[in-house]
Amino acid sequence: MAGALPRSPLAPETFPDLPQIDGVTFAAAEAGIKYSGRLDVMLAICAPGTSIAGVFTKSATRAAPVLDCQAKLGGEQDAGAAILVNAGNANAFTGRNGVDAVAAVVDATARATGLPADRVFTASTGVIGEPLPHGRITAHLSNLVTQQSADAIADAASAIMTTDTYSKGATQTIDVDGQPVTLAGIAKGSGMIAPDMATMLVYIFTDGQMTQSALQDLVRDTSDATFNCITVDSDTSTSDSLIVAATGASGVDVTGNTAFAEALYAVMLDLAHQVVRDGEGATKFVEIEVTGCTDKTAAKTHGLSIANSPLVKTAIAGEDPNWGRVVMAVGKSGAPAERDTLSIWFGETLVAENGWVSPTYREEDAAAHMKQDHIYIRVDCGMGDASATVWTCDLTHGYIEINADYRS
Amino acid sequence: MAGALPRSPLAPETFPDLPQIDGVTFAAAEAGIKYSGRLDVMLAICAPGTSIAGVFTKSATRAAPVLDCQAKLGGEQDAGAAILVNAGNANAFTGRNGVDAVAAVVDATARATGLPADRVFTASTGVIGEPLPHGRITAHLSNLVTQQSADAIADAASAIMTTDTYSKGATQTIDVDGQPVTLAGIAKGSGMIAPDMATMLVYIFTDGQMTQSALQDLVRDTSDATFNCITVDSDTSTSDSLIVAATGASGVDVTGNTAFAEALYAVMLDLAHQVVRDGEGATKFVEIEVTGCTDKTAAKTHGLSIANSPLVKTAIAGEDPNWGRVVMAVGKSGAPAERDTLSIWFGETLVAENGWVSPTYREEDAAAHMKQDHIYIRVDCGMGDASATVWTCDLTHGYIEINADYRS
Structure with missing residues (x-):
């Protein structure tokens, strides 16, 4: 199996030139x-x-x-x-x-x-x-x-x-x-x-x-x-x-x-x-920053809930700025959240605030960001000062191909 | 979107004949x-x-x-x-x-x-x-x-x-x-x-x-x-x-x-x-019974960890009796488990016991079960008398197709 897969499109160009380490x-x-x-x-x-x-x-x-x-x-x-x-x-x-x-x-x-x-x-x-x-x-x-x-x-x-x-x-x-x-x-x-x-x-x-x-x-x-x-x-x-x-x-x-x-x-x-x-089937590198939380654990819990959500990950694969799924993932995480103090950005674009879509939001702005291969999602919970960043990739047909047939 | 998808292969033949309810x-x-x-x-x-x-x-x-x-x-x-x-x-x-x-x-x-x-x-x-x-x-x-x-x-x-x-x-x-x-x-x-x-x-x-x-x-x-x-x-x-x-x-x-x-x-x-x-993209109906747990909550936690594992779900899609992924899902659930008292069945086939593959296990038996459209996985934790059953479906290309493009 190893070697049979094409090199990830997100891979670095080359293996770095690693120095000798004495000892x-x-x-x-x-x-x-x-x-x-x-x-x-x-x-x-x-x-x-x-x-x-x-x-x-x-x-x-x-x-x-x-x-x-x-x-x-x-x-x-x-x-x-x-x-x-x-x-x-x-x-x-x-x-x-x-x-x-x-x-x-x-x-x-x-x-x-x-x-x-x-x-x-x-x-x-x-x-x-x-x-x-x-x-x-x-x-x-x-x-x-x-x-x-x-x-x-x-x-x-x-x-x-x-x-x-x-x-x-x-x-x-x-x-x-x-x-x-x-x-x-x-x-x-x-x-x-x-x-x-x-x-x-x-x-x-x-x-x-x-x-x-x-x-x-x-x-x-x-x-x-x-x-x-x-x-x-x-x-x-x-x-x-x-x-x-x-x-x-x-x-x-x-x-x-x-x-x-x-x-x-x-x-x-x-x-x-x-x-x-190198995530199996990955086509997008996804950075999720959660700010404004009551504590760091809550921020990381929200971040990982978003990062692990199959619906968020498939939306990213489809280059769909589907912020509703981000709201869903925050809601299900179990960490404290207030629907009406949530704000969400895709890239630099403020998508949602005060419990609803931002009045300045134009879907084409977020959609343009989703076409990048480095996706940045920020969620501010509006409840405190703690933050955390997590990283994941999208969920694609490649993941299914690798894992439905491969006995690792 | 609704109506555009083919009827699930796991669907009942017809909608039941529902009686009137007085009132x-x-x-x-x-x-x-x-x-x-x-x-x-x-x-x-x-x-x-x-x-x-x-x-x-x-x-x-x-x-x-x-x-x-x-x-x-x-x-x-x-x-x-x-x-x-x-x-x-x-x-x-x-x-x-x-x-x-x-x-x-x-x-x-x-x-x-x-x-x-x-x-x-x-x-x-x-x-x-x-x-x-x-x-x-x-x-x-x-x-x-x-x-x-x-x-x-x-x-x-x-x-x-x-x-x-x-x-x-x-x-x-x-x-x-x-x-x-x-x-x-x-x-x-x-x-x-x-x-x-x-x-x-x-x-x-x-x-x-x-x-x-x-x-x-x-x-x-x-x-x-x-x-x-x-x-x-x-x-x-x-x-x-x-x-x-x-x-x-x-x-x-x-x-x-x-x-x-x-x-x-x-x-x-x-x-x-x-x-x-009717799970999006489902081709297998999966019943997971967890027995032998210290309490019912632990049994359900293990069951849902197995049911939600993308690696377990893709293995089922691939008709692969990959019991190693079941072990992994039990291990990560956070509920009590002992590696060496775990037993695992796929259908009627005892796959693993005492922390390893069963001496009676023949992969063709489990592989035959995986070809069914109703998959039964049983895990006995060997630690107590509590049990729980959960139900899920497999994770397929169909799920990706529906969710990477569809804005629900």
Whole structure:
């Protein structure tokens, strides 16, 4: 399936030129887990001293690798760390067999890398409920170790794709007292995308230095404002994982550094947007800003209700400025709203205010905006000062085509 | 738009032969509100002594007619009642103009029928945000009154349709100590269908006798088990209304009568299923039973999470027994679940148990079931004794076609 889909019309022109991150190397292999003729396994090795932070799906039916990673967070940093990811099989809902498969992959990776097993973080993405053919992964481990390269992050980004139509990467470099600190990240995801949490696989590496607990707090907060604000189809995966590895190799302590926090936010937001832009069947990138709410949670609830509404998403696909459906989605969200204080904009066009269509509204203005491939919808609830922004894509025939026939 | 769509493949063969209900008459007219050449307004008149109960959308952006009806519930029964409904314009999010339009229609109906204004219940369905051309409705009122007939309920069912591909009716007759008591109901709805509440327009009439407060309690409870257990697209309308009118003309007091409660349940469930069967683009009727839960709310939460999952719905459209997506939907619902105590059936086929695929599972068995047009999915959570059943339809290209181009 992977590779069979045309590249999303919303894709960036090219994969970015990602810099080396001191203290991290990568390799990828064709293990033939489900696909043939493509990279489907990647191994990243982080130097001793690396802090590993992560956030994971909140699903009650989490996959075995997710549970294994969660148990390992906060462990010994001196040992370094390995991240091993396969595509094609999610090792999810595979019972005892799934736990054993994780143990087999972790143990083999620990042996091959010389790292302790509790510093090996794995993830699997692809079909649910089928046994992971872990022997196909472990057979490649010694090559994956010997072929490690600081330049192979783009291969790693390719190896973790499933229905993605392009590989996803992002980078930022900041200056801290004359010292550069660099971040580079990769992600995969295009369907089964919704908050809660990373809702995809994301790996971000930096040579900045930070304790695990400080990094964990920063990653959790930044994830809430980025990956937890995107949705493609309201479906939450059982496997999704975000890991941030700070090698500290730059020698620059970035704890509490605002520029570093902003750079991490920029990398996460860039990757989150790339996931939405690869939303299955997407033809429009949609930004929804909700302002004037009693609190931030209410604003995000309204935003996600609009973003997940099939009627809103199909209207956007049809380039129809159907603000009535936006009113409907606000009304059903469960968060506080007052019909007669709502205002709605499509692009720069004020569409509705005071509980009705604006007297200045001309449908041709909103209709012109709907023809763009970046749609901006703003809703002001007129009740307070809190706001939130979420991002989604439209719901098209392409989504049906991909998901009515494809067994991911 | 109405009439332009092919009849749903899941439609009943014919509209049922609905009996007269003593104490109720109907008439319908072509008012040209939005459509031409079809009935689009209906007036039902109930005799003095009729109890009127109702449940309405919980949307925070309810339409003006909904707010008007809610304020009138529990009023004087001796006066009789009128129900006036138009299709083509929802009079929703129409600000002060919408309130005035309701008042104009109510006052004209009161004058034409001789009923007090607080016994006139109206509803509007169709496009949101456009002013209701109420003059087109009121121009027909004197004809609607003079043409009243006990036999015209089928015309009323036709007049309230929007994107419906067939009109919907259901009936039950019970025997209470040798006396017949009859119920007949009509409904409209095919998109923007989700709990909370009626999520469509439903009018049910009976010649049974019951006080308003007893009828209200019964209607609320029965609605929770029927209309609040269906979903087409998770979108909740701003206009949806369910009204039950008990004329008492049979002279039979049905307060606390189990057979009557069961008959009302049967009529509501029949109409609810007909709405699902007319779900926009539907090709499969899907019944989802969730058992083994800690409480009924958890069971319904899991059921609706499965029923509303775009990935589950597209898999059903593709006749794919993709039980991994069912696991995912249970996991994301937020209600209690244990991965390793879940069991899943497609039809009679046990697919998964103990956190993994069943050893007896053969995909061809489940695949054969998926080719039916009535799909049955059962999930047992293995955690308790509570259960719930919900109903939905698949998500197809037809849904996209209807909603990407149609301004309802």
